[in-house]
Amino acid sequence: LNRSRREAEETTLMPTLHSSSMGEMGMPKSSPRSYGSFIEESLVKNVRRSNNISHVTPSNSPPASFLSKTPFHPRSKHHFSDESRDDSNHSYDCVGRLGMHRSTLSFFDHQSGEITISFNQIMDEGLFETFVKDKSGCHFLQENFPEEGSIPRYRLFELLEMKEEGLEGLGFFEELCKDVFANFFVQKMIEKSTPNEQIQIAMWIGKSMFSLCMNRYSCRVIQKVIEHLPDTMTIPLVNELRNGDLVMLTVDQNANHVVQKIFHSFDLSYWSFIITDLLDANFFFVVENKYGCRVIQLAIESLAESKNDLFEYSRIPELGRREKLLAQIMEKLVENCERLSSNEFANYVIQHVITADCLAVYRDIIIEKCLLCHLLSLSQEKFASHVVEKALEHASSAMLTEMMDELFDGYVPHSATKKDAIDILLFHQYGNYVVQRMFIICSSKTEYRLDDGIRGSWMLRLQERINRSTGQLMKYSSGKKILDML
Structure with a gap:
């Protein structure tokens, strides 16, 4: 139906669920010439402003939607914000940032607009942190990422290890993951990592798995880790989430993408604890939430996947667990169907049950008992x-x-x-x-x-x-x- 009139009245759109919302992981290219000009202009502006401006806040636009199918749900006017989170990378010192640029001016050819320093020289000069937290600098580091087995590659991980051990509280690797630009370099590092390097990366991630899932930039890093690291390393990371607030994880605008990635990437036995926790408490808080409704819908899809796909002798126990968890979710939906059908976000979960052919039994139950x-x-x-x-x-x-x-x-x-x-x-x-x-x-x-x-x-x-x-x-x-x- 053409719902133009209703959509005009509602001024809202229906969300699409699913499953990876990592967005584009590559950094957009920047003109080196414009970057050099930006540095010079910034230095002049910084002198003029003196101490009037102390902070610059990056854009609050969320990362590109993952599950490509499930973008941001705009139907609600109550948008969540992570401004209250203790994220040191949501604002950063302008003077200090420009001071770093000042120290790198000698490495730019202002005629050609190109960076004239090598990766090795960046390490020698102690400028890695300066470059990796800068838009053009981070792009340069990605393009010149050292080859496997090379000395610069060894020095990179040696530097990260040294800085990680030398910091208390927020680790250096966690800081990079949460940085607006550095997170792209970390993703590049994960893609290119060797088995030994993956062990080191998994160890660093494990120190703050829950916190990284909640951040708007580092949640992309976690999804990249799930994609590229072997199950022997990622399953322990998923288990780290057992110690955190799983309800908060499912309703957070960033972490919900990680949860959906987990549903897509692992067998039920490794993420059933998330569903069990939601069923025990706060189920309606999650299903009626802008982001939580996506998680519940994807859980239903994953649990209701074709039995033929699972009919292997070794997976019969998993089939039983799927049916049990699905029945528990459906019981809560059917018992409260009228309430959920009228909810701004939960109604999409009910619609999904009605439209899915594999859930035809539950569709008839909902129509008969609720509608x-x-x-x-x-x-x-x-x-x-x-x-x-x-x-x-x-x-x-x-x-x-x-x-x-x-x-x-x-x-x-x-x-x-x-x-x-x-x-x-x-x-x-x-x-x-x-x-x-x-x-x-x-x-x-x-x-x-x-x-x-x-x-x-x-x-x-x-x-x-x-x-x-x-x-x-x-x-x-x-x-x-x-x-x-x-």
Whole structure:
């Protein structure tokens, strides 16, 4: 259906779930010439400003959505912010930053605009931290990443190890992972790492796994680690999350992408503890959350994957665990379906259950226990009306017949106006979309669920109601849409 009117009223969009939201890991190239000019201009501006400006805050735009299928959910006006987090890289000292640039001016050819220093010289001059935390400098380090077995490669890991051991509190590697630019170099390092280097990287990550998942930049690093390091190293890292707040992990705007990556990358036995924890407490807090609803939806998809894909003798125990966890989730959804259908974010989870063919059993249960006898009221709600439409579109033949019968004859007409459910929904800002869906079903010549006789009789009844109200419908854009369909 063309929902332009409803979307204009809601000023919101439906989110798409899934599973990796790492975005583009490569750094955009910057012009070396413009970079050299930027340094000189910044030095002049810094002198003029003196101490008036002490901090520069990087852009708060979130990392590119992972699961490409599941972007940021904009339907809510209550956006989460991680400004309150103790993230030293969300703001940094402008004077100190420009002081670093000043020390590197001699390594830029202002005629060609190119960096004239080698990776080895950067290490010799002690400028690694200066370069890796700078946009163009980090890009230069990535392009000139030392080859395996080379002396610069050895010196790089030696430097990281030395700085890691010399710091208390926030480790140097963690600091790089959380930096707006340095995180890209860390990702490059992970991609190019040897088995011995991977052991070292996994050890550094393990020191602050939970904190790294929660940060907007380092969450990308964690996803890159899951992609490139072997299971023998990443599974212990996933187990580190057991010691943290799993509910917070699933509703955080950054960490939820890591959780989804875990669901996609590992067998159930390695992440079932997350589902168990959510079922034990705060399930509704998660499923009704902007980010948590994605995690629950992906968990359902992962648990309901085709049994044929799992039917191996060695995986029979896992199949049993999947069915048990899925049944526990579905029990909570069915028992609270009406509440969840009306929720701004949880309604997408209910819609997913209704539309997924592998969950057909639960679809019929939801329609029978939740939607039937409440179709008129739910059809007039902003979010639940979407659920009713999906139910009409995907219900079995028996359930569809019951739903249509209820909408046509299930409600007593108003004693004074004589208006019944169809009359009310025709002029309702959300209910009219349910009527449009009914019209599409009745007029479809390819509708396999209905006998032609039944479909024809429903069509005649709809036409009669619409023709009776033509004058009034012409006053509304939604009414004109219905008349155009007729």
